[in-house]
Amino acid sequence: MLKTVIIGSGNVARHLAKAFCEAGLPPVGIYGRNEAAVKELATEVNVPFSTDELIDAELYLICTSDRAIAEVSTKIQNPRAVVAHTSGSLPTNILQGNYHKAAFYPLQTFSKDRILDYSEIPFFIEAEDPAVGEKLMKMASAISTRVSRADYDQRRHLHLAAVFACNFVNHLYAQAEKICELQQIPFEYLLPLIKETASKVENLLPKNAQTGPAVRNDRNVIEKHESLISDEMQLKMYRLLTESIYKTYEL
Amino acid sequence: MLKTVIIGSGNVARHLAKAFCEAGLPPVGIYGRNEAAVKELATEVNVPFSTDELIDAELYLICTSDRAIAEVSTKIQNPRAVVAHTSGSLPTNILQGNYHKAAFYPLQTFSKDRILDYSEIPFFIEAEDPAVGEKLMKMASAISTRVSRADYDQRRHLHLAAVFACNFVNHLYAQAEKICELQQIPFEYLLPLIKETASKVENLLPKNAQTGPAVRNDRNVIEKHESLISDEMQLKMYRLLTESIYKTYEL
Numbered sequence: 144m145l146k147t148v149i150i151g152s153g154n155v156a157r158h159l160a161k162a163f164c165e166a167g168l169p170p171v172g173i174y175g176r177n178e179a180a181v182k183e184l185a186t187e188v189n190v191p192f193s194t195d196e197l198i199d200a201e202l203y204l205i206c207t208s209d210r211a212i213a214e215v216s217t218k219i220q221n222p223r224a225v226v227a228h229t230s231g232s233l234p235t236n237i238l239q240g241n242y243h244k245a246a247f248y249p250l251q252t253f254s255k256d257r258i259l260d261y262s263e264i265p266f267f268i269e270a271e272d273p274a275v276g277e278k279l280m281k282m283a284s285a286i287s288t289r290v291s292r293a294d295y296d297q298r299r300h301l302h303l304a305a306v307f308a309c310n311f312v313n314h315l316y317a318q319a320e321k322i323c324e325l326q327q328i329p330f331e332y333l334l335p336l337i338k339e340t341a342s343k344v345e346n347l348l349p350k351n352a353q354t355g356p357a358v359r360n361d362r363n364v365i366e367k368h369e370s371l372i373s374d375e376m377q378l379k380m381y382r383l384l385t386e387s388i389y390k391t392y393e394l
Numbered sequence: 395m396l397k398t399v400i401i402g403s404g405n406v407a408r409h410l411a412k413a414f415c416e417a418g419l420p421p422v423g424i425y426g427r428n429e430a431a432v433k434e435l436a437t438e439v440n441v442p443f444s445t446d447e448l449i450d451a452e453l454y455l456i457c458t459s460d461r462a463i464a465e466v467s468t469k470i471q472n473p474r475a476v477v478a479h480t481s482g483s484l485p486t487n488i489l490q491g492n493y494h495k496a497a498f499y500p501l502q503t504f505s506k507d508r509i510l511d512y513s514e515i516p517f518f519i520e521a522e523d524p525a526v527g528e529k530l531m532k533m534a535s536a537i538s539t540r541v542s543r544a545d546y547d548q549r550r551h552l553h554l555a556a557v558f559a560c561n562f563v564n565h566l567y568a569q570a571e572k573i574c575e576l577q578q579i580p581f582e583y584l585l586p587l588i589k590e591t592a593s594k595v596e597n598l599l600p601k602n603a604q605t606g607p608a609v610r611n612d613r614n615v616i617e618k619h620e621s622l623i624s625d626e627m628q629l630k631m632y633r634l635l636t637e638s639i640y641k642t643y644e645l
Contacts, residue, residue, distance in 0.1 A: 154605075209615060254594060254598070291583075296577070301577075301583065304569075304570035304579075307566045308588050309587050310606030312566050314600075317642065318558040319556070322551055322555040323555050326548050328548060328555075332542075334596055335502060336556055338593075339502060339510065344567050348568075349567035349568035352505065354564070355560065355562075355564075356557065367550065371550060379634055380635065383634055387565060387627045
């Protein structure tokens with residue numbers, strides 16, 4: 144297994160550091176510019192940290208925001224090192240240096256205080272050098288049971304799919320929250336529905352799991368809903384999503 | 395407890411019939427016009443059925459589509475009966491007859507073959523007569539631990555919130571499915587992400603759980619995503635949801 148330094152101190156860095164620790168492969172160091180955050184994370188997982196000199200390692204796992212990857216990647220000067228970023232949206236050649244370039248992409252939403260079952264998270268590995276790819280497959284397999292290879296084109300499409308299935312979904316939950324708030328209805332009432340909607344697609348493809356007024360072509364209910372919505376942006380979303388359901392089911 | 399006839403043979407009828415059976419309160423009958431469907435359901439839950447004459451009961455629970463409620467409600471001629479519909483979008487006075495009118499609204503998505511934990515489903519009760527309301531609260535409480543009163547205004551807002559949190563969410567899952575399909579990536583890879591996104595809002599309000607490129611104001615990633623989308627309607631949804639996230643977080 145590769146001696147690893149985690150670069151970054153945000154949510155991805157935090158969860159990957161924890162995941163490696165739980166797998167019995169604690170990183171040899173955590174590196175970042177934000178001293179307070181790096182120190183907090185390093186203390187939490189009981190690993191050395193630095194904010195200036197990079198600790199020597201075989202694998203540098205860059206867990207920063209996309210914007211910071213290119214710059215931080217120039218700091219690594221070891222041509223035998225493997226340098227992998229964790230971004231869904233960038234090619235491996237965003238990495239600026241003479242070393243083995245790779246991507247190590249976990250498909251999950253990471254929030255600070257969530258406890259996650261890392262063994263369930265799909266990891267997608269890309270590496271220019273096949274032997275490096277093998278090593279990263281092994282590293283990821285120490286954490287998770289769902290490790291695959293994926294090239295840049297697959298990875299960026301996975302990331303786009305994740306924006307729909309996670310980020311936009313959460314924003315729709317937020318619309319429901321707003322509607323409940325207006326009526327002083329606790330958002331909690333929606334939780335069993337949210338859970339069942341997510342569970343259903345474990346067995347049914349989403350296309351076959353669709354319910355609701357739009358797929359029933361119940362224009363009467365839809366008109367009533369539109370008249371209930373006072374927020375302009377929310378009304379636009381209601382209309383566009385309804386139109387898209389009509390189109391999908393040829394209504 | 396009230397002797398109940400379920401009217402209808404669709405998914406709501408099926409699940410409510412099952413829920414009452416599991417609670418030890420099997421309906422005294424199932425009534426509907428679609429003989430094959432009514433017979434199938436009645437056989438499954440081992441309850442008499444009819445397609446012409448209504449079986450005598452104290453509670454008629456109308457579980458048909460919204461469109462059919464008014465018409466079927468005219469068949470009930472017993473002024474002492476309680477007649478409740480299960481719609482989120484209609485007032486109780488849609489019911490056409492001289493009897494006790496009520497609503498008995500389960501907030502859940504019902505698909506035919508799903509096994510549901512009925513005790514978790516929120517039920518919302520409305521009745522003109524307070525004594526009738528009490529009886530319906532008891533009936534619902536035999537099924538579920540989450541039974542509340544809600545008037546028409548609350549009920550229709552709950553239904554609207556459910557369209558966002560369930561129907562539209564599922565349609566976004568379908569967008570993710572389409573993107574995966576194009577790349578021949580199994581949709582299964584997205585399931586841990588979908589599950590975590592739904593679980594997160596059990597502890598965090600959705601507004602505080604938002605992640606992704608839009609809330610990070612990462613215009614670079616967003617431009618790349620837009621260039622990956624070939625489906626016109628999907629692109630419209632991507633843009634509108636992104637814009638709405640910008641607006642929500644004042645970006």
